[in-house]
Amino acid sequence: MVEEIYQSTKQDREKWIEEKDYNLFNLESHKVFIDLLTDSGTGAMSDKQWSEMMTGDESYAGSQSFLKLKETINTITGFKFLLPTHQGRAAENVLFSALVKEGHVVPGNSHFDTTKGHIEFRKAHAIDCTIDEAFDSELIHPFKGNIDLQKLENVYQQYGKEKIPFTLITVTCNSSGGQPVSIENIRQVRDLSNQYEIPVFFDGARFAENAYFIKERETAFKDKTIKEIVLEMFSYGDGMTMSAKKDGLVNIGGFIALNNEELYKICGNFGIIYEGYLSYGGLAGRDLAALAQGLQESTEYTYLQSRIKQIEYLGNKLIEFGIPIQQPIGGHAIFVDAVKFLPHVPREEFPAQTLGIELYKEAGIRGVEIGTILADRDPETRENRYPKLELLRLAIPRRTYFQSHMDYIAVALKNIFDRRDEIKSGYEISWESEILRHFTVKLKKK
Numbered sequence: 335m336v337e338e339i340y341q342s343t344k345q346d347r348e349k350w351i352e353e354k355d356y357n358l359f360n361l362e363s364h365k366v367f368i369d370l371l372t373d374s375g376t377g378a379m380s381d382k383q384w385s386e387m388m389t390g391d392e393s394y395a396g397s398q399s400f401l402k403l404k405e406t407i408n409t410i411t412g413f414k415f416l417l418p419t420h421q422g423r424a425a426e427n428v429l430f431s432a433l434v435k436e437g438h439v440v441p442g443n444s445h446f447d448t449t450k451g452h453i454e455f456r457k458a459h460a461i462d463c464t465i466d467e468a469f470d471s472e473l474i475h476p477f478k479g480n481i482d483l484q485k486l487e488n489v490y491q492q493y494g495k496e497k498i499p500f501t502l503i504t505v506t507c508n509s510s511g512g513q514p515v516s517i518e519n520i521r522q523v524r525d526l527s528n529q530y531e532i533p534v535f536f537d538g539a540r541f542a543e544n545a546y547f548i549k550e551r552e553t554a555f556k557d558k559t560i561k562e563i564v565l566e567m568f569s570y571g572d573g574m575t576m577s578a579k580k581d582g583l584v585n586i587g588g589f590i591a592l593n594n595e596e597l598y599k600i601c602g603n604f605g606i607i608y609e610g611y612l613s614y615g616g617l618a619g620r621d622l623a624a625l626a627q628g629l630q631e632s633t634e635y636t637y638l639q640s641r642i643k644q645i646e647y648l649g650n651k652l653i654e655f656g657i658p659i660q661q662p663i664g665g666h667a668i669f670v671d672a673v674k675f676l677p678h679v680p681r682e683e684f685p686a687q688t689l690g691i692e693l694y695k696e697a698g699i700r701g702v703e704i705g706t707i708l709a710d711r712d713p714e715t716r717e718n719r720y721p722k723l724e725l726l727r728l729a730i731p732r733r734t735y736f737q738s739h740m741d742y743i744a745v746a747l748k749n750i751f752d753r754r755d756e757i758k759s760g761y762e763i764s765w766e767s768e769i770l771r772h773f774t775v776k777l778k779k780k
């Protein structure tokens with residue numbers, strides 16, 4: 335499919351973003367030229383996926399498309415039981431309804447925002463055990479998504495298996511910059527968790543991209559295929575939640591995959607209440623079929639190589655221009671270090687959001703803040719939480735933009751970088767919601 339994209343003038347954009355309370359989520363898509371808000375559900379499907387859409391089986395129960403998806407997921411991940419859900423957060427909702435209770439803690443590597451939301455909503459806590467190297471944006475480390483085993487063991491010792499329903503490994507790790515987790519680290523987390531009898535689950539949204547980095551960076555795996563690496567990676571887990579809108583290469587969808595039949599049955603009940611019957615979980619049969627094909631394609635080396643090289647191309651251009659970005663370059667996005675980029679804008683005035691607004695006004699490019707607005711308030715003190723990194727994420731949709739778009743993005747950022755000393759103030763919040771405030775926050779100029 336080819337889609338039209340829309341050009342506009344700087345004057346238009348200045349007016350539009352002010353009208354939308356300086357929240358980039360509020361902009362209509364035709365007011366955006368290059369949309370890097372997210373890589374979630376924004377990619378293009380292949381000819382083979384579209385043909386699957388045509389032959390999807392829409393039976394309520396026992397759909398052939400469900401069986402095809404189940405077999406594919408079983409082959410690719412090794413997990414036996416499948417519950418489709420309408421997207422990743424729905425998978426979290428169903429699994430956590432079964433496992434997470436008030437007062438629990440869930441350790442992991444920088445939990446995704448909806449994941450944390452679903453944990454905190456149940457009056458439990460997410461504890462970040464990511465290695466410290468992840469928070470130094472210019473430090474080169476091949477696996478910045480790794481879990482610090484000492485931090486993890488401290489949590490295990492403090493809370494024990496009664497209070498820890500599972501440890502969650504997010505592959506790749508979004509909040510620390512699309513950074514991968516090594517098989518070695520996953521294995522060690524598994525061993526440690528076995529000692530404490532704590533299950534291990536994966537948040538697998540970008541599992542294929544993670545496997546690509548393992549192949550490229552973990553010597554023992556350089557001759558393995560992506561599918562072999564994926565199978566080994568998941569062999570250390572008890573199950574996974576998945577947002578299929580990422581490495582499923584579809585526009586909507588998600589699932590839970592599990593080994594334990596008892597847990598599958600409990601989750602199945604929640605699934606039926608929240609999502610739909612066991613064999614469709616809020617999706618059409620054709621969606622299940624397109625996802626089965628998407629998972630086959632996303633775990634092919636040639637696809638992953640072209641995707642990740644495109645992001646590397648953009649990142650290298652920015653590095654050439656001296657623009658501070660998270661390194662090494664991650665899997666699905668470029669993360670610009672906004673505190674270094676805009677040193678005059680105080681943390682209280684949201685430098686990453688400020689840079690995002692500047693980039694939109696400059697060139698019609700929409701990125702997203704991964705910083706203080708996203709980090710939200712502490713649920714108890716209601717104080718702003720200041721994360722270690724204040725990033726503007728430029729997420730690249732899969733199979734959507736060309737190299738010339740990457741050049742345009744790089745030059746737009748350079749134009750702002752050249753006049754960064756003129757940007758001295760940011761924004762303040764005029765309205766926010768109780769939870770997940772970044773989606774709907776209203777801002778005004780400071």
Ligand SMILES: *Cc1c(COP(=O)(O)O)cnc(C)c1O
Pocket residue numbers: 374421422423424446448449504508537539540576577578579580587588
């Ligand atoms: C997108 C995402 C989710 C949530 O999935 P949705 O499909 O957006 O509901 C959870 N975890 C990670 C790592 C994600 O990237």
